[in-house]
Amino acid sequence: MAAFTSKDVARIAGVSQSTVSYVMTGKRTISERTRQRVLAAMEQLTYEPHAGARALAGRRTQVVGLVVPFDSGSAATGLLPFIETIASSARANDHEVLLVTVDEGSAGLRRLAGRALCDAIIMMDIRERDERVPVAASLPIPVVLVGVPDDAAGLYCVDLDFEAAARIAVDELVDTGHDEAFVIGYPAAVTDRRINFVGRFLRSVRRHAQMRGLPLTVFEPVEVGRAGATDVVEHILARRGPGRTGVLVPYSAGMGPVLHALRAREVVPGRDISLIGLSTDRQADESEPPYTNVSEEPRDVSRRAMETLFWLLDPRPGVGHPPVDLVAPRLTRRGTVMPAPASAGRSI
Amino acid sequence: MAAFTSKDVARIAGVSQSTVSYVMTGKRTISERTRQRVLAAMEQLTYEPHAGARALAGRRTQVVGLVVPFDSGSAATGLLPFIETIASSARANDHEVLLVTVDEGSAGLRRLAGRALCDAIIMMDIRERDERVPVAASLPIPVVLVGVPDDAAGLYCVDLDFEAAARIAVDELVDTGHDEAFVIGYPAAVTDRRINFVGRFLRSVRRHAQMRGLPLTVFEPVEVGRAGATDVVEHILARRGPGRTGVLVPYSAGMGPVLHALRAREVVPGRDISLIGLSTDRQADESEPPYTNVSEEPRDVSRRAMETLFWLLDPRPGVGHPPVDLVAPRLTRRGTVMPAPASAGRSI
DNA sequence: CCCAGTCGTTGAAGCGTTTCGACGATACGC
DNA sequence: GCGTATCGTCGAAACGCTTCAACGACTGGG
Numbered sequence A, B: 001m002a003a004f005t006s007k008d009v010a011r012i013a014g015v016s017q018s019t020v021s022y023v024m025t026g027k028r029t030i031s032e033r034t035r036q037r038v039l040a041a042m043e044q045l046t047y048e049p050h051a052g053a054r055a056l057a058g059r060r061t062q063v064v065g066l067v068v069p070f071d072s073g074s075a076a077t078g079l080l081p082f083i084e085t086i087a088s089s090a091r092a093n094d095h096e097v098l099l100v101t102v103d104e105g106s107a108g109l110r111r112l113a114g115r116a117l118c119d120a121i122i123m124m125d126i127r128e129r130d131e132r133v134p135v136a137a138s139l140p141i142p143v144v145l146v147g148v149p150d151d152a153a154g155l156y157c158v159d160l161d162f163e164a165a166a167r168i169a170v171d172e173l174v175d176t177g178h179d180e181a182f183v184i185g186y187p188a189a190v191t192d193r194r195i196n197f198v199g200r201f202l203r204s205v206r207r208h209a210q211m212r213g214l215p216l217t218v219f220e221p222v223e224v225g226r227a228g229a230t231d232v233v234e235h236i237l238a239r240r241g242p243g244r245t246g247v248l249v250p251y252s253a254g255m256g257p258v259l260h261a262l263r264a265r266e267v268v269p270g271r272d273i274s275l276i277g278l279s280t281d282r283q284a285d286e287s288e289p290p291y292t293n294v295s296e297e298p299r300d301v302s303r304r305a306m307e308t309l310f311w312l313l314d315p316r317p318g319v320g321h322p323p324v325d326l327v328a329p330r331l332t333r334r335g336t337v338m339p340a341p342a343s344a345g346r347s348i
Numbered sequence C: 001c002c003c004a005g006t007c008g009t010t011g012a013a014g015c016g017t018t019t020c021g022a023c024g025a026t027a028c029g030c
Numbered sequence D: 001g002c003g004t005a006t007c008g009t010c011g012a013a014a015c016g017c018t019t020c021a022a023c024g025a026c027t028g029g030g
Helices: A006-013 A017-025 A032-045 A051-058 A079-092 A102-114 A132-138 A162-175 A196-211 A226-239 A252-264 A281-286 A298-313 B006-013 B017-025 B032-045 B051-058 B079-092 B102-114 B132-138 B162-175 B196-211 B226-239 B252-264 B281-286 B298-313
Strands: A063-068 A096-101 A120-123 A143-146 A156-160 A180-184 A216-219 A245-249 A274-279 A292-295 A324-327 B063-068 B096-101 B120-123 B143-146 B156-160 B180-184 B216-219 B245-249 B274-279 B293-295 B324-327
Touching: A006 A017, A006 A032, A017 A032, A051 B051, A063 A079, A063 A102, A079 A096, A079 A298, A079 B079, A079 B096, A096 A102, A096 B079, A102 A120, A102 A132, A120 A132, A120 A298, A132 A143, A143 A298, A156 A162, A156 A196, A156 A298, A162 A196, A162 A274, A162 A292, A180 A196, A180 A226, A196 A216, A216 A226, A226 A252, A245 A252, A252 A274, A274 A281, A281 A292, A298 A324, B006 B017, B006 B032, B017 B032, B063 B079, B063 B102, B079 B096, B079 B298, B096 B102, B102 B120, B102 B132, B120 B132, B120 B298, B132 B143, B143 B298, B156 B162, B156 B196, B156 B298, B162 B196, B162 B274, B162 B293, B180 B196, B180 B226, B196 B216, B216 B226, B226 B252, B245 B252, B252 B274, B274 B281, B281 B293, B298 B324
Parallel strands: A063 A096, A063 A120, A120 A143, A143 A156, A156 A324, A180 A216, A180 A245, A245 A274, A274 A292, B063 B096, B063 B120, B120 B143, B143 B156, B156 B324, B180 B216, B180 B245, B245 B274, B274 B293
Antiparallel strands: A096 B096
């Protein structure tokens, strides 16, 4: 257990240290015979190369930096699938994951790059105008954004296609013959920070509702939790017209309180009112009752982000990557949207 | 941005490289005048020391390895507070956090230590008999366990005091005059893996209920989710006696479905039946309705684990640490336990 | 049969820190 | 005024790896 070096391996295998190195990296051809001898020696000593020495000599750390938001109670719930997918993708590519929190801001980025702690960075929780983005763009290592800022400064971005999500939700309501829709806006904690997707979703939902002739009201900001949800639900019930009303809840944390407020007033989703959430399928499915949702796809988004990242680290000629890579959401019906009245078919 | 070295700093400050190093580490006295010159030079170049070189020469990586469970859908929800607290504690002590997933098993541990990727390890998701524990104990770097295995092999452990949690819950039921209690056991996914705290909680709850003369039934394993919760709630309602019945739900994911199943049967917690959960205060508070809980304390547990870890890295003579450090849970009443009948005072 | 080209391997020079031993200078006790 | 500490600084030797230039041993073309 006394920490062997590649020199020890070399001695045991009866080769030079450089040969050991070439066996490990595969950067030069080595005869099969020698290779096996070296591998056997490594096995015998349970040799592990010293990461620091490697980083120093080879200018590769085999580490990816991951910048995650913690403070924001809002997005926090959905964070784990991202982290998990990124971690496993990193391991699959023989890389480690170094965790940095968003609240370190640009300083964290500079540290990661300056100290040569990692070869590339995945950054989450992007704001519309994010001071970190220009800093990230100026770093000597690749940075991939999970989110789309107003100005990406040439960086690659991956995210859910929130504009498509908005369209899909509006289409579903229009196609099932709804007369008006309400959107439960994001909590102040989120809108204040101008998280990038908020604007994308809300703008798109407004534009598309107008295009399809669906009267739309957006409540914003709305505090999650009992009181806020109750307030907004009461408002909606009071102000809605006599026709068919749809409600969009564009973040998972909001759905529970809304469902509860409706239940307390004996308004049944799917019968008296329609409800579409924006959340992972799992959350929609495990809710009581399950709700019709447009899917967030944290795993797909992270997977693609990592693909882009590894491609940047080792660009292969054939494949190219789009600078902004958007993952398409899907609608899954779980019965909280009132079906189209028998008389009217699908519109248009 | 062209990556400066300590040699550059030395040149600009007009001192030797070793002096720069001593300024950074403080391992030797340096005159204030020189110190300032060096700091100014570092500032001017926005110098950052190369982590790999540092690790190589100094045998300190300034990184802590964090082994977290992801696969287990069960514990996963409560994971973020742990990670968050550990990350911020690491930063406060000028360390980075390297993420490794539990499913890498012992291999992950060996890699962390063998490659000198970190100076110490925090390991979560400990099983009663955990193959990783002896491996961890044999590593040349300190390992702190979050959880208490049957045999800790001399390693330091930090965790919630689940035995106390069980006692507190039982006491509350007995003191409010309950005649019997049911425990919703853990899902098979958890019990199968023999997560360390399951046994500790269940054994303690049985022992203490017996000691205080409270008839107790444990359902186990119980699948979380609608069907499982509905089944078990029906069983309880069918089998309970005519007296006052209490139900213990020892993990947060189970509470939602149980509450729903009760609501569907118009059984009101705190009036018709009593309910105590084991969860963070936040979860108990944000539930609908909020429920009386015995608190899990992920932040306290992580904080203490990190204190122990840094103490192991840099033992100071005065302070000592207990090998098994248990955080005391607290009971918070939120109205889901029926109050003691007016006639009977607190028992005993 | 000779020369150019490959293939497999080596020795040595870094990579950017830390740290050890040494050394001049200043302070102190007597 | 002399030896002895203490203080502040320096030069050089690690630390364990990668990589470059070089070299002998083959191979094949002419």
